Amino acid sequence: MTELPRPANENLTRDEAAGRSLIVRTHDYTVDIDFSRAADPAVDTYPVRTRVTFDAEAGASTFLDYLGARVTSITLNGRELDAAAAVDGARIALAPLAEANEVVIESESIYSRSGEGVHRFVDPADGATYLYSQNEPVDCRRIYPCFDQPDLKARFHVTITADASWHVASNGALLAEHPVAEGVSRREFAVTEPMSTYITTFLAGPYALWHDEYAGRTASGIEITIPLGLACRTSLADSLDSDELFEITKRGLDWFHRHFDVAYPWGKYDQVFVPEYNLGAMENPGLVTFTERYVFTSPATEAQREQRANTMLHEMCHMWFGDLVTMVWWDDLWLKESFADYVGTLAVDEATEYTTAWTTFASRRKAWAYRQDQYPTTHPIVADIVDLEAADQNFDGITYAKGASVLKQLSAYVGQDTFLTAARAYFAKHAWGNTTLDDFLDALGEASGRDMRQWAHAWLETAGVNRLRVSTSVSDGVITSATLHQDGIDPRTGDPVLRPHVVRIGVYAPAEDGPAEFEAAHAVRISGASIDVPELVGAAGDRVLLPNDGDLTYAKIVQDPHSLEVVLDAGLDDELARATALAGAWNTVRDGELPAERFVDGVVAGEYLIDDTGVLANVLAQATAALAAYTTADTRQRLLARWVAFLMDAVVEDPSPSDRRTVLLRTLFAALGEARSPVPPVLEVVRSWIDDSNFALGEELTWSAWVVLSAHARVDEASLRAAQAAAPTAVSAVGLTRALAARPDAAVKDAAREAAYSGRAADGTVLSNDQLQATIDGLGIDPAGVGAGHEAEYWQRIEDVWAAQSQGQSTRVVTGLFPADAELADGDQARHPFVVAAQEWLSSRGNAPAALRRIVIEQLDDLQRRLRAQAASAA
Incomplete structure (x- = not known):
């Protein structure tokens, strides 16, 4: 595999991009890619011919972005340039420019194993080769030379040469196929509408295909017909539920046509499920790519199907917000992702059979936001994205989940109809163009009749989480006064932050036997530190009060002691209220309270x-995490043993396959990975489940069981390899890697650690993104504690890892190997040796890449939070 070190000029800055935009106005790309030798493992590059036409200032100079293996020729306006002189690291210099320019570049690009650029995967089930591309934010430059920034849109004319038996696709519809050699053909695709480079896409391989058609109309009556396609690896074809996927797609298109009133603008609508994907999905117009984890080869819960539907409609939303209208630069990355996160969830709730989308959002999605927003590295929703490394790091819980939560609050603030009216006006005005946040705020202001700038400043230009709580006075068993309070601190500055909130306060009546029952909900608007809530006066003093009932706003809730006790002992009788209350309780655990x-x-x-x-x-996973990290060493194993016993009993009581059993088993296997000395019969039962066809674990859970057994030395390497060879799939290949790395042997752990740091297996093979993550995950499953004691090596090697591996791969390593298993007995959050080592590295590495420092800062914060929570458990 061809590998190149990361060039020093790989990290394009915002100022450089803005300067290039002043010079360059792009028109067209013609990209001709040759995948004809992709199935040969000895060939690690592919030829690319790129033609770009653009206008510029006469006499000026500029550069294209490219991270390929080599450039063999460059022709600018009919004049051949010296490639050796023009290519400098990640850039190709172009000079002098004319007013109208044409550059033609012949080059060789590199097949990826990291999920960046064109990723090549060989199916362990049948040996077939599959290719797909992933480009956001700036990995398009790994495929073809380009102006890789979102505001330099162009039309794309793509041709791909590949095995004639393969399915080959791009953004545009297939126009023609031309034989070029025996068994090889050249496919030509329709020219696209203007779009950004990061959403171009290329696909090739023996994918299985399904076809359908959508027929509908917009709100204003424009009729539209859209060819629909689905694809996945042939070995997964029996598991793809095409009827449900097409149904969700059609319902989504109906919803967006009704509410956006702009006909889907990209011709066909293909959706393909691809292996070893770094993301959940990507909104490439005309050809959306999804992780093939959404092709369920094992029993999938209703929640997994809902999550898939949510991802599908999130990406569909981007066809308008993100693709049709695109941000100028990555500062406004949050807006396209937050909009799609919020509106995608809204569409799932209103257009599909999955009616618990907002419950899942309150429990899972917002937990990500609350965690990210309490780091020292948190940032305003409108982030200051100074360069590409910062853009890559800001695909985070602020950009997605906090932003979506704030847009949900905005919709409550101005009204959902007004919010969607603003979106329609925004699309109509800015179609095919690039925008900033101000453009969307202008549309909101016009639709709502309000000046949105003050709201935007409070919510979008400050960082941190507000807290909401209700205080009451009670006399003779009745509430005589009630006040809603808010507070908040910006972690970056330490300054107080108060925001306008539209919330509901839920009132629940405790029951003698069962959960507290919903009684009333009172709407409240708060913008300062407190506001009286007269509607609560006269209510019984024993009522459970839930700030943010309905989860309308983004804020941590602080429940009064009585309400929290009822929530934890009896619960609430409403699903969304229960999720909101438990999310609040989890935040208090993480805060050490x-x-x-x-x-x-x-x-x-x-x-x-x-x-x-x-x-x-989500709550079962939180419980396992709490026991594994937030308890003290002297109590942890006792508590984990009790937790394992509870989970085992719950499974045994209802062993029939069900969504509930699947969730319990996943939690059980995760807990067993933490427990030092599980009762032997537990592991014997787990082993029996693997061979019991009636118990029906399925592929995913079977390999989770193998990993647990391996971590506790209950299965040998030969048996693991035999199990994988009996069913050679992508899931089993990753499972085998995790299981082998989980073995309780110091030499095994040393080898796994070296593989992670080097990015290579013991035989020198470059690890794919999935195999690297599986190695790190298996290394981290260490109930016997045999892999400890290598903290110093981490601080010695992470800068070399960052320089040698791609940012995506190195992020996995730096995050996954961080020394985090601190115990309170060895020191508190200020004096623990792990804390001191991290602080010393940060203080001595002020010039380290900002993105690398950010990871270390966040991991250090998690480490200190762990120690604070352990102190709370010890009190």
Whole structure:
């Protein structure tokens, strides 16, 4: 595999991009890619011919972005340039420019194993080769030379040469196929509408195909017909549920046509599920790519199907917000992602059979936002994205989940109809163009009749999470006064932050036997530190009060002691309220205010109430994480043993396959990966499940079981390899890697650690993104503690990792190998040796890449939070 070090000029800055935009106005790309030798493992590059036409200032100079293996020729306006002189690292210099320019470049690009650029995958099931591309934010330059920034849109004419038996696709519809050699053909695709480079896409391989057609109309009556396609690897074809996928697609298109009133603008609508994908999905117009984890080869819960539907409609939303209208630069990355996150969830809730989308959002999605927003590295939703490394790091919980939560609050603030009216006006005005946040705020202001700038400043230009709580006075068993309070601190500055919130305060009546019952909800608007809530006066003093009932706003809730006790002991009778309340309780655990054991007791007491398996999976995972990280070493194993026993009993009581059993088994296997000395019969039962066809674990859970058994030395390497050879799939290949790295042997752990740091297996093979992550995951499953004691090596090697591996791969390593297993007995959050080592590295590495420093800062914050939570559990 051809590997090149990361060039020093790989990290394009915002100022450089803005300067290039002043000079360059792009028109067309003609990209001719040759994948004809892709199936040969000895060939690690592919030829590309790129033609770009653009206008410029006469006499000026500029550059194209490119991260290929080599450039063999460059012709600018009919004049051949010296390629050796023009190519400098990640850039190709072009000078002198005319007013109208044409550059033609012949080059060789590199097949990727990291999920960046054109990724090549060989199916372990049948040996077939599959290719697909992933370009956001700036990996298009790994495929062909380009102006790789979102505001330099162009039309794309793509041709791909490949095996004639393969399915080959791009953004545009297939126009023609021309034989070029025996078994090889050249496919020509329709020229696209103007679009950014990061959403160009290329696909080739023996994919299985399904076809359908959508017929509908916009709100204003424009009729539209759209060819629909689905694709996945042939070995997964039997598991792809095409009827459901097409149905969700059609319902989504109906919803967006009704609410956006702009006909889908990209011709065909293909959706393909691809292996070893770094993301959930990508909004390439005309050819959306998804992780093939959404092709369920094992029993999938309703929550997993809902999540898939959510991802599908998130990407569909981007066809308008992101693709049709695109941000100028990555500062406004948040707006396209937050909009799609919020509106995609809204569409799932209103257009599909999945009616718990907002419950899942409250439980899972917002937990990501709350965590990210409390790091020292948090940033305003409108982030200052100074360069590409910062853009790559800002695909985070602020950009997606906090932004979506704030847009949900905005919709409550101005009204949902007004919000969607603004979106329609925005699309009509800016179609095919590039915009900034101000353009969207102008549309909102016109639709709502309000000046949105003050709202935008409070919500979008400050960082941190507000807290909401209700205080009451009670006399003779009745509430005599009630006040809603808010507070908040910007972690970056330490300054107070108060924001305008539209919320509801829920009132729940405790029951003698069962969950507290919903009684009323009172709408409140708060913008300062407090506001009286007269509607609560006269209510019984024993009522459970839930700030942010309905989860309308983005804020941590602080429940009064009585309400929190009822939530943890009896629960609430509404699914969304229950998810909101438990999310609030989890935040108090992470803040070191509620002992982990008390939270877990609440989960055990109330888990039977949770119907939404997405929420159930989330709170059970939180309980496992709390016991593994937020308890003290002297109590942890006792508590984990009790937790394992509870999970085992729950599975045994209802062993028939079901969504609930699947969630319980996943949690059980995760807990067993943390437990040092599980009772032997537990592992014997787990082993028996693998061979019991009636128990029906399925592929995913079977390999989770193998990993647990391997971590506890209950299966040898030969048996693991035999199990994988008996069913050679992508899932089993990754499972085998995790299981081998999980073995409780110091030499095994040393080898896995070296593989992660080097990015290569023991035989020198470059690890794919999935195999690298599986190695890191398996290394981290260490109930025997045999892999400890290598903290110093981490600080010695992470800068070399960052320089040698791609940012995506190195992020996995730096995050996954961070020394995090700190124990309070060895020191508190200020004096623990792990804390001190991280602080010393940060203080001595002020010139380290900002993105690398950010990861270390966040991991250090998690480490200190762990120690604070352990102190709370010990109190």
